[in-house]
Amino acid sequence: MIRTTGLTKRYGSLRAVDSVDLDVRAGDIYGFLGANGSGKTTTVRMLLGLVLATSGTIEVLGEPMPRSRHSVLPRVGALIEGPAAYRNLSGRTNLAMLDAAGPGGSRRTRRTRVSDALEQVGLAGVGRRPVKNYSLGMRQRLGLAAALLRTPELLVLDEPTNGLDPQGIREIRELLLGLHAQGTTVFLSSHLLAEVEQLCDRVGVLDRGRLVVQDQLSALTRPTGRVVVHTPDPSHAVALLSGVTEAEVVDRDGQRLVVAHPDPARLNALLVADGVRVRELVDQRRSLEDAVLAATGPGSDHVGAEAPSLRAGAAA
Numbered sequence: 001m002i003r004t005t006g007l008t009k010r011y012g013s014l015r016a017v018d019s020v021d022l023d024v025r026a027g028d029i030y031g032f033l034g035a036n037g038s039g040k041t042t043t044v045r046m047l048l049g050l051v052l053a054t055s056g057t058i059e060v061l062g063e064p065m066p067r068s069r070h071s072v073l074p075r076v077g078a079l080i081e082g083p084a085a086y087r088n089l090s091g092r093t094n095l096a097m098l099d100a101a102g103p104g105g106s107r108r109t110r111r112t113r114v115s116d117a118l119e120q121v122g123l124a125g126v127g128r129r130p131v132k133n134y135s136l137g138m139r140q141r142l143g144l145a146a147a148l149l150r151t152p153e154l155l156v157l158d159e160p161t162n163g164l165d166p167q168g169i170r171e172i173r174e175l176l177l178g179l180h181a182q183g184t185t186v187f188l189s190s191h192l193l194a195e196v197e198q199l200c201d202r203v204g205v206l207d208r209g210r211l212v213v214q215d216q217l218s219a220l221t222r223p224t225g226r227v228v229v230h231t232p233d234p235s236h237a238v239a240l241l242s243g244v245t246e247a248e249v250v251d252r253d254g255q256r257l258v259v260a261h262p263d264p265a266r267l268n269a270l271l272v273a274d275g276v277r278v279r280e281l282v283d284q285r286r287s288l289e290d291a292v293l294a295a296t297g298p299g300s301d302h303v304g305a306e307a308p309s310l311r312a313g314a315a316a
């Protein structure tokens, strides 16, 4: 769906994007993570032919960009940096104007297309109100409606939840999951780990212009081979396990033990058979944050792990 090789953008001596090999596959919800200033927007703009690459190649929907933009862009829905709209006009009129200005899409079916797009983003009831009366979340959804006018095969979204409150973020998330379930491939940039962890199945991490991670979320957060045990009898458990060669207690924090053991089921049986009460026993998994920190290392502008609500009110 999107494939780049050696994609690079220089601004003077700054390599804003540095030899990036993106691989976004059909059916992905791909999260493109990176701190502010890491080069996400520049990459997204290059994918859409809005900024020319210094070097490297780009394929979108199997066609070279920007050369094939006239055939590719009508099949791609895009939302970049706070969608612009005429404030005094209604959402519906804004969409109709965008539809008329965009490539493809006949005039005869415009009304239906606009109505369908408004319906999809949950703005059908307020489509006739002027945009100046819309909340930030409604404006963001209007931007998404514009991206949906052509029933895109691929959605490219730059920080789609920036500036939204938790409710707005959830609405966008549900909308994207719904579109994905209908077959749309989604590529979205974000600086929020939690957002990507909740929504995406494939992740790329940009660190100062370089793609330092690209993998399935499930592979990045795979089990560590350790088991987390919650027990009201931690001392008993530690004493028991000290005599078991294949088990090693690697961490103890109150009633929580982290045990290196090859088989959680066998470990559980061992503990219970000896009278240790087990409240919970789960495979320890690496968090996406751990995976990102391991790849970016110290001194990097780390992507944020803060709750999305803390970002509410940021620039749209």
Ligand SMILES: Nc1ncnc2c1ncn2[C@@H]1O[C@H](COP(=O)(O)OP(=O)(O)OP(=O)(O)O)[C@@H](O)[C@H]1O
Residues within 6 Å of the ligand: 011, 014, 016, 034, 035, 036, 037, 038, 039, 040, 041, 042, 043, 191
């Ligand atoms: N037109 C430009 N001229 C010079 N430098 C630029 C230009 N556009 C972007 N940059 C620089 O390139 C780097 C990457 O910027 P970019 O906007 O792509 O990052 P980003 O990850 O999208 O960050 P943000 O989330 O803040 O938008 C930054 O250091 C930025 O200052």
